[in-house]
Amino acid sequence: MVDQEQDGMLPIANVGRIMKQILPPRAKISKEAKQTMQECATEFLSFVTGEASDKCHKENRKTVNGDDICWALSALGFDNYAQATIRYLHKYREAERDKAAANNNQNTADIKSYGGLQVPQQNQTSNLEFRVLGKGDNSLVTKP
Amino acid sequence: MRQPRRYSGLTMCGGISGRTGPHSLPLARIKKIMKNSGEDVKMISGEAPIVFSKACEMFIEELTRRSWMTTLEGKRRTVHKDDVASAVVATDIFDFLVSLVSGSCCSEDITPVEIETLEKS
Numbered sequence: 696m697v698d699q700e701q702d703g704m705l706p707i708a709n710v711g712r713i714m715k716q717i718l719p720p721r722a723k724i725s726k727e728a729k730q731t732m733q734e735c736a737t738e739f740l741s742f743v744t745g746e747a748s749d750k751c752h753k754e755n756r757k758t759v760n761g762d763d764i765c766w767a768l769s770a771l772g773f774d775n776y777a778q779a780t781i782r783y784l785h786k787y788r789e790a791e792r793d794k795a796a797a798n799n800n801q802n803t804a805d806i807k808s809y810g811g812l813q814v815p816q817q818n819q820t821s822n823l824e825f826r827v828l829g830k831g832d833n834s835l836v837t838k839p
Numbered sequence: 840m841r842q843p844r845r846y847s848g849l850t851m852c853g854g855i856s857g858r859t860g861p862h863s864l865p866l867a868r869i870k871k872i873m874k875n876s877g878e879d880v881k882m883i884s885g886e887a888p889i890v891f892s893k894a895c896e897m898f899i900e901e902l903t904r905r906s907w908m909t910t911l912e913g914k915r916r917t918v919h920k921d922d923v924a925s926a927v928v929a930t931d932i933f934d935f936l937v938s939l940v941s942g943s944c945c946s947e948d949i950t951p952v953e954i955e956t957l958e959k960s
Contacts, residue, residue, distance in 0.1 A: 702868075702871075703871070703872065703875060704872070705864055705865075705868060705869070705872070705895065706864075706865060706868065709863060709864050709865065710899060712863070713863055713864075713896055713899045713900065713903070714899060714903045714918075717899075717900045717903050717904060718903060718907055718918070721916060722907065722910075722916055722917075722918065723916060723917040723918070724917065724918045725917055725918060725919050725920065727919065727920040728906070728918045728919055728920050728922065728923050730920075731920045731923045731924070731940060732899060732902065732903065732906075732923060734939060735898075735902060735923070735927070735933075735936050735939060735940070736895050736898060736899050736902075737872055738935065738936060738939055739895065739898050739935075739936075740869065740872045740873065740876070740891060740895060741872060741873075741875070741876035741877075742876075742935050743891075743894070744872075744873045744876040744877070744880060744891075745876050745877050748876070748877055748879045748880045749879070751879075752879050757881055757882045758881075758882040758883065758884050759873070759880060759882070759883050759884065759887055760884040760886060760887055761884065761886035761887055761889070761890040763887070764887055764890045764891060764894065765890065768894060771932070771935075772931070772932040773894070773898075773932060775897075776894050776897045776898065779893065779897060780890050780893050780894050780897075783890065783893045784886065784889075784890050787886060787889055787890075788886070
């Protein structure tokens with residue numbers, strides 16, 4: 696098989712690993728079985744993407760998102776996958792929100808310690824910081 | 840020692856440990872396959888490949904389990920390609936794979952002797 700063909704499929708090493716983890720310890724998997732599984736998993740991906748993409752197209756949306764994938768899984772009969780991935784998606788979104796909130800707190804701390812602009816000590820409020828960064832209004836900075 | 844990363848806890852609910860990293864399948868490759876699946880697929884959100892890594896993992900697990908059932912019926916311990924094909928044929932929701940697994944096997948319609956006869960005529 697040409698390398699280019701392999702690039703268009705899920706990596707056989709990852710596929711083989713997932714298979715191995717689900718089977719009993721002494722079970723073996725032939726190379727051809729892994730290749731077939733690799734092809735099937737790749738086809739699964741394309742198949743579900745096609746369904747999700749059709750939905751987006753009908754709804755005049757350009758971006759296929761996580762909810763579309765979950766919907767497509769359900770529409771194609773993979774209900775148990777749909778339920779699990781919906782839960783997974785919610786956990787992922789929560790984790791992203793927590794990460795974004797943590798980053799915002801970190802940024803605020805950085806602004807206060809940033810020595811590039813002379814922020815008057817008595818005016819170290821969040822409002823002042825916001826205005827200095829947002830508008831670059833030098834009149835505030837040079838004010839005694 | 841490799842430390843668990845932020846999302847390794849998410850993979851635990853699928854029964855897969857965080858050993859292979861946060862996701863068991865490479866997101867960039869998943870995205871590439873999604874883009875190749877059709878002309879309509881133009882933009883893909885960041886979370887879509889992540890959702891898919893989970894769904895593909897579950898798909899592989901299910902098909903593997905079903906294939907293993909066939910392997911056991913044959914009193915073997917090595918999963919062969921035909922076991923995977925049998926599992927596909929036996930499962931309604933895997934109908935979309937039937938042509939893929941039957942196409943990868945040798946065609947039984949024409950025997951080698953018949954092919955030679957056709958070539959000579």
